Amino acid sequence: MFIALTGTPGCGKTSISGLLENEFGYRVVHLNELIKSENLFLEEDEQRDCVVTDIDVVQKRLSAIEESEKPVIIDSHMAHLIADVSIVLRTAPDELKKRLGERGYKPAKVDENIEAECLDVILVESVENCEMVFEVDTTGRSMSEVAGDVREIIEGISSGHPPLDKFKPGAFDWSGEIF
């Protein structure tokens, strides 16, 4: 079973999936690394500082990864286009802006990502593509707290009792913070 750990850049996908992988032994595919190391992209978009990917090619590559009942976490902002289950990490605009600034993103790229977070872009795509969608807040929380929530969701799904109420999508409304 593929489980997407997705969200706007800077929300913590790589940090949280790394923690789950290294401390708790979960199987994780860091999709962006895989795409780059195996040249699974169509072209590099220098202006937007990213790669353009063919989702069908990526999907085919992932189908080659042995699937079993044991969940495989896919760490990527497009993981929800591939997986059946989506866990969307959410971060309030002010904190996300700070994280992306610290990462050295240019102001236009920061603004583009803040707008996407405020408009729930990844959440909406997840609801359109996935059978089950959960949201987890990372704002003002420690990485271990967030990882604990993600584990609760994954273990719940694995045992047939997903925590449907606690992480129900639609809890965040930052639409008023779009500049």
Ligand SMILES: Nc1ncnc2c1ncn2[C@@H]1O[C@H](COP(=O)(O)OP(=O)(O)O)[C@@H](O)[C@H]1O
């Ligand atoms: N509660 C939290 N959960 C996840 N990341 C956090 C949290 N608090 C602060 N951070 C920081 O936010 C940044 C997230 O970066 P990263 O994991 O690369 O995000 P992404 O993979 O979504 O682009 C890291 O610098 C991390 O230390």
